[in-house]
Amino acid sequence: DIQMTQSPSSLSASVGDRVTITCRASQTINYYLNWYQQKPGKAPKLLIYASSSLHSGVPSRFSGSGSGTDFTLTISSLQPEDFATYSCQQSYTTPYTFGQGTKLEMK
């Protein structure tokens, strides 16, 4: 199975900050990488698909990049509603696997 590892596991930041989360795959997944936002008690929401494509309705302050094994999610200017847990997922091959999540907390 492909292992997905995110860093950091938790992050404290302030409104207006620029934040970057990284995700590393244990083997190449080309660009088959999705990013999700999840709030407590809610289902994940797709933010970014195919490494860098913004899902419909997602604010442009979210962006993704990378290919192969190393990927990043960037939030250019944090808004209050962005404090949540972010997870990456490889959709290259089954079993599809997810990162452990990065909890973004208010400083």
Next chain:
Amino acid sequence: QVRFVQSGAEVKKPGASVMVSCKTSGYTFTNFAINWVRQAPGQRLEWMGWIDAGKGDTKYSQKFQGRVTITRDTSANTAYMELSSLRSEDTAVYYCARGNGWDYWGQGTLVTVSS
């Protein structure tokens, strides 16, 4: 608009089976696959399997092979996930999600396994 609505919370005893439904609307059901994913308390999301809603073909994670069955009813635009031989470690929120795009998700169904 596209909607995924899952069945309600379940409490089961060890050894029992549970079936969770995922009723969809707002798109052509048979044009997309449905994935099933679960999340145990404090754990990462875990893919269980998927079904091609058109053909009915399925693929399961090796971890759940033999215990999970995913089916669909095209007349009801609904997918089902049945997990058998439940144990306490199966306590989790179970989600359905659409196809390769992963763009629409159900609200989640809490399954609690407890004696």
